[in-house]
Every structure is written in structure tokens, then in C-alpha cells.
Amino acid sequence: MSKIVSRTVSSIAAALPLALALIGSSASAQTLTPQPRTLGIYAGINAGVGVYEWDCGTSCGRTAFSGKLFGGKRLTPGLAAEVNYMFFGRVDNANEPGLAATTNIAAEERKASAITLGINWEVELLHDVTNHLRIGVARVKREQDIARPSGAVESVSSYRTAPHVGAGLSLQVVRDLRINTNFDYIIDGQDSLYLFSVGGSMEF
Secondary structure, three states: OOOHHHHHHHHHHHHHHHHHHHHHHHHHHHHHOOOOOOOOOEEEEEEEEEOOOOOOEEEEEEEEEEEEEEEEEEEHHHHHHEEEEEEEEEEEEOHHHHHHHHOOOOEEEEEEEEEEEEEEEEEEEEOEEEEEEEEEEEEEEEEEEEEEOOOOEEEEEEEEEEEEEEEEEEEEEOEEEEEEEEEEOOOOHHHHHHHHHEEEEEOO
């Protein structure tokens, strides 16, 4: 009986290093493999400078403090469906009397906002640095307060649909937090809008 016990103990002792090695490699693999996100959802906020491309007159404002809220749902590790809400600050324009008589606009203030729907394609450039390319469609709301040469004031709201493209870079600070920079362009001819912004996003 003691020989059988001795053989068993020897077999266990021989197998123990291999078992420990397998357990150790399994634990290392679990540590190195990113844990899957349960929802695949992200959301963020940016602030920056919005630029209006508009055919204004004598004294023309084109830039204003602006920003955006955004969120997305990952379809694949590098592709997400994304929605943005962009808000552009108020800009104004005043015309000299001759131009006011021609255009029937003595002064004008306008602001814009947009909701975009599209895709966000991500390409990892360096460790923790990712490039973002966006393409989609924007629904733009413009609000204008127009002062006529006669002294009348008119408020006008209009809606347009236009293509939206964007590009940006993000830096992953910790696992679920990114700092990002973005450029967004709503392509609408003489009424195009640009947004240069920085901010952060969280993943869930």
C-alpha cells in the first residue's frame, strides 16, 4: 500500500508544476483580454467655436461659442451608429443704408442648431489614440431676427436637411473615459456650418 501511495504522491508532485503553469497562463490571458462591455454605448459633450458661412453684409459676425452633445451604439468594435446635437451661438450683421435699402435688411441676428444621424468609424492610430471619421445627415434649424429699414422687426425660423461629415482624434485616459477633439462640417452651400470642439466621452 505504501508503494501505491508513494507512486501517487510522486505523480501528483510531477504534475503540479504543469498544472500551476496552466492556471497561471489562464489568469494572464484573462488579465490581458479586455472585458467585454455589456451595453456598447458611449456619450459625451464638447465645447468650442462654431463658424457660420453666410452671405452677410457690412458688419458681419461669423464665429460664436458653440458645442455639441453626442452618443452612439457600437455595431462592431470599430463602427458605431451615432447621433449628435449641435448648437451654434448667436451671430449678427448690420448693413450700411445703401445695402440695407437693396437687401431690405438693416440688421440681422441668427443662430442655428442641428441634429445629425450617421456612423462613426474608428481607426486606432497609436496605443490609446484613435482616429474618428463621421458621415451622416443633419437636420438644421435656423432662427433669424431681422430688422427692416422701415423699423419693423421680423422673426423667421427655417429647417433644412444637409450632409454632415466630421473627423477627430481621441485619447483613452482610462478604460471608459476619452478626451477628444472634433471637427464637424454641415455642408449647405452659403449656409454651411463648421464646429471645432474639444471635450470628453464615457463608455458604458
